[in-house]
Amino acid sequence: MKDELNPPARLGRRDRTTWSPWRSVFAFGLVSLAADMVYEGMRSMSGPLLGALGASGLVVGVVTGAGEAVALILRLFTGAWADQRRLHWRLTVIGYALTAVCVPLLAVTPFLGAAGLATAAALILLERTGKAIRSPAKSALLARLATDTGRGRGFGVHKALDQIGAFSGPLLLSGIAAATGLLWPGFAVLAIPGALSLLLLARLRRRAPIAVADPPDDDAAGDGSSPRPARWGASAFGAGLPAAFHLFSVAAALMTAGLMTFGIISFHLVQDGVIAVAAVPLVYAAAMAVQAVAALATGFAFDRIGGRVLLVVPALVAVVPALAFDDRLAIVVAGIAAWAVATGVLDSTVKAFVADLVPDGRRATAYGVFAAVQGMGAIAGGALAGALAENHAAALAAIVAIVQVAAAAILLGTTQHTRTRT
Structure with missing residues (x-):
């Protein structure tokens, strides 16, 4: 199987098209900034949107609670999947793509009549599934990127940029709702940072100076530093x-x-x-x-x-x-x-x-x-x-x-x- 994390051009010396570790960490932070505008904006207004579509308080609680549960529990499996199959980049891209697509589509739900509430609930759950798919793989990639910058610094800078998105996304939706008196235009506008996050991620994937280590079942060194994993489920x-x-x-x-x-x-x-x-x-x-x-x-x-x-x-x-x-x-x-x-x-x-x-x-x-x-x-x-x-x-x-x-x-x-x- 082709190893998508270790392309031959990246195993030797760094060429002129490869970004430095700090530039790559910063770029990953910008990806998260744009994506956080999308999903934190959605989370700040998901309750009012569901309510406007006819949901009761119980339904809002069940949908949003189930979304957070999915975002956490599925990581048990997506993390192991990323390591076992060397799919860190691919799962990261898929996860961000789900967020970039599902959240702006919430803008159409007020026009779907009786199907609007069910569609909105499905889109919210799909977006949270995207979070579960990308998070473990993304964190593993970032940990490797930050080896040369200092992991504390790398994760700190990434989080700071991430929080700018978490700060600005809800404010953007709040401002649009106040100006228009409607919820759906704000979700539609979030298509812009969503698309930007995917463009930045595509460029980062081509230029990142890292390769995640081989899966631990390839313990060629025999020194026990990467112990063989148990069966996939365990x-x-x-x-x-x-x-x-x-x-x-x-x-x-x-x-x-x-x-x-x-x-x-x-x-x-x-x-x-x-x-x-x-x-x-x-x-x-x-x-x-x-x-x-x-x-x-x-x-x-x-x-x-x-x-x-x-x-x-x-x-x-x-x-x-x-x-x-x-x-x-x-x-x-x-x-x-x-x-x-x-x-x-x-x-x-x-x-x-x-x-x-x-x-x-x-x-x-x-x-x-x-x-x-x-x-x-x-x-x-x-x-x-x-x-x-x-x-x-x-x-x-x-x-x-x-x-x-x-x-x-x-x-x-x-x-x-x-x-x-x-």
């Missing part, structure tokens, strides 16, 4: 990955469980009259900007001091409930800032640490497993926060603090016994 669930990786995944799940969603925080802000409904998108956009800065700062720190920088996350998560559920605006803003920093690190610098914990040829598999374990933490944390946030905020804060102590203990043990991989 491999998808992380069989054969280092114990330190699994411990770190548990720590990340505990941190994620304590980090409630912005939806719960914003519900409190509005219900308690802390801010007006119209200001919620602005607060969210500001939080996205904080995430970008946090990803950059912790990424650079990671390359200097290693995984120990991640110990800041449990401390931040532990204080979020106490701050975010206060009724004083200044304290709430501090809580949202802490939430944003922790969220930014959990979606950027932790990926650099995962790359240090596992062999190159198993990284897409590892990212798939990691996302699934984090997803279980998110589900548990969402249920906990949903049950306690409204009437038992003090109990929620205490439970979250206890969980973060456990996360910090596991994380400390993991970071102290880890050596950097290339």
